[in-house]
Amino acid sequence: MAQRLSRDDVLHVARLARLELSDEEVDRFTGQLAAVLEHAADVAALDTSGVPPTAHPLPLENVLRDDLVRPSLDRAEVLREAPDVEDGRFKVPPILGHAP
């Protein structure tokens, strides 16, 4: 298992997860997440060499259906719940920044 989780690890993971944390949250999460990971380290004692991973409890093959046109969600009902819309579409802040 990896070494003890650091404050920098927490900041890095927060950026990956698109979370802005206060200094107090960073401190608190560093200790709490390290404690959970240390508890989880008990599974390292198990020999899993040659054991395949289980991602899912059912032995599923691909599930296919006929590609037929059918009704989908009502557009007005969906857009009614969006924070911002324009011309029947979702509207978001600039992605690439403003023109100079």
Next chain:
Amino acid sequence: MTAHALAAAVRSGERRAREVVESHLEAIEAREGDVHAFNTVLTAEALGQADEVDRRVAAGEDPGPLAGVPVALKDNICTRGIATTCSSRILKGWRPPYDATVVTRLREAGAVLIGKTNMDEFAMGSSTENSAFGPTRNPHDLSKVAGGSSGGSAAAVAAGFAGAALGSDTGGSIRQPASLCGVVGVKPTYGLVSRYGLVAYASSLDQIGPLTKTVADAALVLGVIGGHDPMDSTSIEESRRRPRLTEILAEGVDGLRIGVIGELTGDADPDVLARVVAAGNALEAAGAKVEEVAVPAAAYGLSAYYLIAPAEASSNLARYDGVRYGLRVDGADVNEMYARTRSAGFGAEVKRRIMLGTYALSAGYYDAYYGHAQRVRTLILREFEAAYEQFDVLLSPASPSTAFPIGAKTDDPLAMYLMDVCTIPSNLTGHPAMSVPYGRGDDGLPVGIQVLAPALGEPVMFRVAAALEASLQ
């Protein structure tokens, strides 16, 4: 009154559905201020649905097996046009544009939707204290938690606010609150009940199931909500289903082989342990053969779960980005908007699990954490399958303790996670398990016995649960 009795009275015309719903609304009026089981009570909608049931009875039609039964839904089950919040600020006020499949099936069966119940935010928690809207209190003792994450659903049934409720169970979130509130709670075989319209937490573990007053009621509700759904690609094909549960409950347990799982029993409180011993004795007296069984890998379920579930959650909860629904906090560009929205919208436990999962999946740690946990999941599955070659069902406590005081574990996430130690293995294996009320602990609060069965073993699981229930009467 049980759901069975309510539906029978309404179908026969002995009681009007409106009168049934009004009596439950009165119970809510009297005690909901103390218990806080609901995020939304659907007073007007429920009375309207009740009138429709009454109209059908008067017209000589059969309104269905749950005619007039008030059913409470956990607030992560989508209801068209009715707020579905997951007890999170990020979804406050969100009205889904569709009904979950289980909601459609309940409506078709004549059930009346009476409200949406409080829960730990996004089903992450074991006490319903992680709700953005305040905790649910245990109806048996208001200073204690109701368990979680389906604490509102368990409390609603225990307090007589609903004839039955639905919850969701990812690591014990139906069974543990059922145990703490003294009601029956079932996590069905993974794939038996459609997840279409259930807000996802950890998709390979999540399963919807009933919380009810009796074992027979749980069988009745599961019969209504279960079955293949083309809208859920992990839904089990109809051809693999077994006999109707409501018809086999009285078959008894004579000759059944029942194993008490040592690893999930040893760390329970002594008063809980005493109830497990009493349950084993009762089943033996009813003709079953009861022995202790070792399932060593079960002890590692908690660790595997707290890597796998957060990993899946970190991916599933990426969708809350302020674009299509829910909260948005504006920012100069889209990345700033995402981060501000998510930081303001999610509570501490949800942030913790997203962080944990993101870390477990990140470059350099993936194999040591997530990959290893998935291989441990295989070992747990193999050991349970081996145990089921010797035993028809397994037994353990549903929770290592009775309900604990509100606030007792909120500052220590690991202590809270340990409340799920008995229930987690069945989610990792996909097997069914249920909690049955079996007396009380030293503090006078309910104790639940967990009955575990192999995949699609609901019939034998329900027979054992019914025998336990009968042994108390």
